[in-house]
Amino acid sequence: MIKKTIFLLLLPFVTISLPAQKYITTEGNISFFSSTPFEDIKAENKKVIAILDMQTGEVAVSCIMKMFHFERALMEEHFNENYVESHKFPKATFKGKIANTSVLSNKNMEQETEVEGIMNIHGVDQPFRAKVKMTPANEQITVKSEFEISPADYGIKIPQLVRTKIAEKIQVKVNLTLKKQ
16 A cells, blocks of 8 residues: 555656657758749758657757758859858758647558747748648658748848849748657
C-alpha cells in the first residue's frame, strides 16, 4: 500500500520529466520559382534545418540564404547581394505551431493540417499561415508545403530595370524529412 501511494505521488513528476518527442532534420529542402513572360528563376536550398516538437506542436525552420543555388551564378550573386542582402540578413526563419498534431496518429497516411506563426525574411517579421501535408512513418515525419510569398512584404526591393523579370509572388515548396530524436 505504501509503495502504491509513493508511486502515485511520484507519477506526475515522472511524466513531466520525460523527454518531448522531437523530430529534427538538417537536410531539408526549400525551393522557389518565379515565372514571368521574360524569365523563369529557380533556386534550391538542400541544407534547411527544422525541428518539430510533437508534444507542443511547435515547429521551427531555418535556412541560410547563401545556400540557395541557382541555374546561373549571376542570378545567385544578384539574389545574395542586391535582393536578400544575405551579408546583412543571413537567415530566413519560421517559428510557429502546427494546428493539429493529432493528424500524426495515422501512421503511413498523409494528413493535411496548417502551420501558423511568424516568418522572418530580410529582417522583416510577418504573420504566416500555410497548409502542410504530414506523413508519419518509421520514426520519421515527412512535411510538405507549397505557398506563395511576396518579396515586397519582406522589404525586398526589386530594381525597376529587372522588375518585369521577377514575379510579384514567388512560389515556394518545402520538403522536410524529420527524424525522431
